[in-house]
Amino acid sequence: MSQKQILGERIVEESPRDDLIRRERFPHIWCPGCGLGTLLKCYVEAVAASNIPIDKHVIVSGIGCTGRIAGYVRLDSYHVTHGRPIAFAEGMKIVRPDLEVTVISGDGDLVTIGGNHFIHAVRRNVDINVFLVNNFIYGMTGNQMGSTTPLGAKSSTSPYGCPESPFNLPLLTAALGAPFVARWTTLHVRQLADAMKRALQVKGFAFIEIISSCPVGFGSYNDLREGKDYIKLFLENCIVDHSADLNKVGITLRPGEPIILGNFVDREVPTYHELELELFRKAGWLK
Amino acid sequence: MSLKLVREPINKHLQKVPLGIVHVIPERCKECGFCIDLCPKDVLAVGEERNIKGYRWPKIADGKAMECIACKMCEWICPEFAIFVVEVDRGEYV
Amino acid sequence: MSGELKLLKPGTHFMMGNIACAEAALIAGCGFYAGYPITPSNEIAEHMSRRMPQLGRHFIQMEDEIGSIVAVCGASAAGVKAMTATSGPGFSLMMETIGLSAMLELPCVIVNVQRAGPSTGIPTFVGQGDVMQARWGSHGDYELVVYAPSTVQEFFDLTIEAFNTSEWLRIPVIVLSDEVVGHMYGRLQVPEYDKIKIIDRKRYSGPREGYLPYSSETLVPPFVAAGDGYRIHMTGLTHDERGYPSLEIEDSHKLVERLVMKVRKNAKNLWKYETLYLDDADIVVVTFGITARSTEEAVGRARSEGLKAGMIKLLTLWPFPEDPVRVASQYARRMLVAEINMGQLIHPVREVAECPVAGINYPVGYVPPPEYILDGIRAAV
Numbered sequence: 001m002s003q004k005q006i007l008g009e010r011i012v013e014e015s016p017r018d019d020l021i022r023r024e025r026f027p028h029i030w031c032p033g034c035g036l037g038t039l040l041k042c043y044v045e046a047v048a049a050s051n052i053p054i055d056k057h058v059i060v061s062g063i064g065c066t067g068r069i070a071g072y073v074r075l076d077s078y079h080v081t082h083g084r085p086i087a088f089a090e091g092m093k094i095v096r097p098d099l100e101v102t103v104i105s106g107d108g109d110l111v112t113i114g115g116n117h118f119i120h121a122v123r124r125n126v127d128i129n130v131f132l133v134n135n136f137i138y139g140m141t142g143n144q145m146g147s148t149t150p151l152g153a154k155s156s157t158s159p160y161g162c163p164e165s166p167f168n169l170p171l172l173t174a175a176l177g178a179p180f181v182a183r184w185t186t187l188h189v190r191q192l193a194d195a196m197k198r199a200l201q202v203k204g205f206a207f208i209e210i211i212s213s214c215p216v217g218f219g220s221y222n223d224l225r226e227g228k229d230y231i232k233l234f235l236e237n238c239i240v241d242h243s244a245d246l247n248k249v250g251i252t253l254r255p256g257e258p259i260i261l262g263n264f265v266d267r268e269v270p271t272y273h274e275l276e277l278e279l280f281r282k283a284g285w286l287k
Numbered sequence: 288m289s290l291k292l293v294r295e296p297i298n299k300h301l302q303k304v305p306l307g308i309v310h311v312i313p314e315r316c317k318e319c320g321f322c323i324d325l326c327p328k329d330v331l332a333v334g335e336e337r338n339i340k341g342y343r344w345p346k347i348a349d350g351k352a353m354e355c356i357a358c359k360m361c362e363w364i365c366p367e368f369a370i371f372v373v374e375v376d377r378g379e380y381v
Numbered sequence: 382m383s384g385e386l387k388l389l390k391p392g393t394h395f396m397m398g399n400i401a402c403a404e405a406a407l408i409a410g411c412g413f414y415a416g417y418p419i420t421p422s423n424e425i426a427e428h429m430s431r432r433m434p435q436l437g438r439h440f441i442q443m444e445d446e447i448g449s450i451v452a453v454c455g456a457s458a459a460g461v462k463a464m465t466a467t468s469g470p471g472f473s474l475m476m477e478t479i480g481l482s483a484m485l486e487l488p489c490v491i492v493n494v495q496r497a498g499p500s501t502g503i504p505t506f507v508g509q510g511d512v513m514q515a516r517w518g519s520h521g522d523y524e525l526v527v528y529a530p531s532t533v534q535e536f537f538d539l540t541i542e543a544f545n546t547s548e549w550l551r552i553p554v555i556v557l558s559d560e561v562v563g564h565m566y567g568r569l570q571v572p573e574y575d576k577i578k579i580i581d582r583k584r585y586s587g588p589r590e591g592y593l594p595y596s597s598e599t600l601v602p603p604f605v606a607a608g609d610g611y612r613i614h615m616t617g618l619t620h621d622e623r624g625y626p627s628l629e630i631e632d633s634h635k636l637v638e639r640l641v642m643k644v645r646k647n648a649k650n651l652w653k654y655e656t657l658y659l660d661d662a663d664i665v666v667v668t669f670g671i672t673a674r675s676t677e678e679a680v681g682r683a684r685s686e687g688l689k690a691g692m693i694k695l696l697t698l699w700p701f702p703e704d705p706v707r708v709a710s711q712y713a714r715r716m717l718v719a720e721i722n723m724g725q726l727i728h729p730v731r732e733v734a735e736c737p738v739a740g741i742n743y744p745v746g747y748v749p750p751p752e753y754i755l756d757g758i759r760a761a762v
Contacts, residue, residue: 003379003380004379004380005380006308006347006353006380007352008346008347008352009309009310009311009345009346010308010309010310010311011310011311012311013312015310015312015368015369016371017371018368022614022625025625026315026367027315027340027367030366031317032317032319032342033317033319033320033321033366034319034366035366036366037365037366037367037368038321038363038364038365038366040366040368041363041365041368042363055609055612056608058607070614071614071616071625071626074612076607076608076611076612076613077612077614077615078455078458078614078615079614079615079616079617079618079626080451080481080485080617081451081477081478081481081617084447084448084451084478084481087447087451087455088452088454088455088458089455090441090448090452090455091413091415091451091452091453091454091456091457091463092455092456092459092607093455094413094441095412095439095461095463096459096460096608098608099607099608116445116448117444117448117451120443120444120448189363189364193363226320227320227321228324231321279434280437283431283434283435284435285435285436286437
């Protein structure tokens with residue numbers, strides 16, 4: 001048997017997952033060290049691994065750096081207005097329950113301006129997946145503070161430190177009754193991909209908060225100037241605890257205070273669609 | 288390896304350490320360094336050549352070509368879809 | 382599917398305007414209604430909440446008007462005819478999303494049952510103050526179609542027309558009604574179903590290779606729904622023919638021009654209006670909505686006084702029916718625009734009229750009695 005040699009890295013022009021990304025638009029606009037590319041990889045792996053036909057996957061996103069993800073994934077993708085992807089996804093899913101609708105958007109988009117749509121969609125338990133990317137800031141518009149910016153963190157609109165406390169998103173979403181609530185970082189690639197795979201199967205509002213590195217944005221205001229600073233932050237402070245007390249999983253980013261990750265909630269809750277069927281029965285449309 | 292074996296596993300000769308060949312798409316790389324920092328075997332290093340945007344894509348560090356164990360951490364973590372690993376049979380390579 | 386199709390039966394009915402609108406939407410094939418309670422449009426939502434499940438169609442009450450119109454766009458993107466109904470304050474909230482509907486070219490119908498404004502105004506009283514907003518409310522360049530019914534029958538007919546126009550041109554279409562037309566009871570003739578023209582959006586079913594969702598080959602590109610297998614990308618960002626965001630000058634020019642030309646080039650086909658005593662009219666009153674009912678009476682009385690008055694009742698407000706108004710102004714000495722606001726429709730009238738134009742404006746909240754309009758006609762003599 002002839003022995004082959006590896007002479008170094010092989011230079012190629014295509015990656016195996018290029019069938020699920022709009023490769024003609026790569027390299028994408030996100031900064032070096034941004035976690036969005038990584039979670040895009042986790043998402044397309046989850047899509048490929050799901051037993052749902054690829055053509056039935058739909059992604060809806062809003063405005064912001066994360067929102068651009070719709071333009072990079074080779075699925076039916078809708079890039080709508082700021083704060084509204086969840087309402088758009090609800091309209092779509094209600095009329096086409098056979099579609100697997102996933103909203104991937106940022107913290108500013110989904111729970112700041114879009115907060116109202118967020119809480120009602122969880123309450124209704126419409127069968128959509130919502131992957132909220134939390135970089136603690138409004139990245140695309142120049143790093144203004146948002147509803148997940150930690151108390152005291154700097155931003156372009158909080159030069160003296162943010163005077164507001166941020167949302168504790170897993171607590172909020174679980175309290176609203178969501179059937180699936182998880183939090184991972186863009187460093188925890190395999191757990192994140194697995195959580196996404198589970199979310200695609202969950203019936204009802206499946207929520208994942210994805211903490212993402214943002215060295216050029218949030219990081220430049222808060223001493224996390226390079227990707228490796230985020231790797232250090234995540235490696236040193238992240239604790240995985242699936243049964244954590246959600247009252248205590250708020251993120252402060254203060255030295256020594258943990259970032260708690262895990263698949264916190266996974267339960268069965270009647271979905272909007274099941275409840276809507278009751279209307280059809282009572283109205284005489286279904287027997 | 289500092290693992291002290293209490294007894295010799297009877298199928299030890301059948302255990303194979305995976306081997307991977309790293310593939311890179313230079314034009315996509317943005318020199319973020321994640322792959323280099325997170326490789327558990329330190330197989331990757333900053334390359335010498337620059338792509339059209341001026342970023343240096345990763346190369347296999349000197350002498351490390353056979354150290355890649357195809358864990359694919361680089362492939363998963365790369366935000367640019369610029370690097371992936373193909374697993375091959377270690378027995379076929381020197 | 383079970384049960385026979387339960388639509389309003391062909392024949393003569395006597396019903397409330399808002400209900401006629403809802404039933405018209407059902408006949409037009411509306412498969413999704415999302416709305417938020419607001420007086421004086423609530424009867425539409427309430428009726429839809431009862432009727433949609435009977436037909437296996439979807440009704441949802443959203444958390445606000447923004448959620449409502451956005452959900453309507455989502456349903457439209459999935460290929461379903463969708464609608465919402467609101468009034469002034471809710472209409473204002475929907476403006477950004479009207480732009481999204483225009484940019485993504487997602488057909489949808491928005492019914493605005495106007496009430497007295499501005500702001501909260503008088504929720505239970507009539508107004509006609511949203512004429513300009515219906516056309517220009519959203520930011521940037523786009524064109525849409527606005528219909529204005531003045532009777533229960535017109536509310537029914539124009540709602541079906543709104544769905545058809547929206548599907549044909551892939552634009553948002555507004556039915557600009559008002560509180561009186563919405564709440565009045567009137568006679569409604571429903572034609573045999575095969576006599577009712579229903580238009581569905583043209584769909585693309587060709588190969589995926591080389592498909593351009595926003596091709597400017599035609600004014601209205603054929604539609605592809607989510608889940609059809611084309612992996613399309615729709616974005617509110619200015620985009621090229623592939624649908625991808627673009628900063629190129631040619632893409633911005635091609636796209637924005639086409640969005641506007643879709644309506645402008647078809648304007649003449651979209652003009653709907655009725656005239657009364659126009660042939661030899663010296664004084665022409667241009668009006669719409671409930672004011673047209675009063676004007677009809679006023680013009681009749683004017684004629685019996687020997688005044689050569691005539692009327693144009695606009696059923697399409699936008700694109701503005703320039704030709705009929707201009708032609709009428711060429712033979713008239715004076716043109717009057719009667720509306721329950723401080724002067725909105727008068728602007729496009731003045732733009733095209735070749736005779737002096739004045740307004741007959743009545744305090745917001747109340748229908749001008751025929752005598753008031755007649756006074757305006759007499760004053761113009």
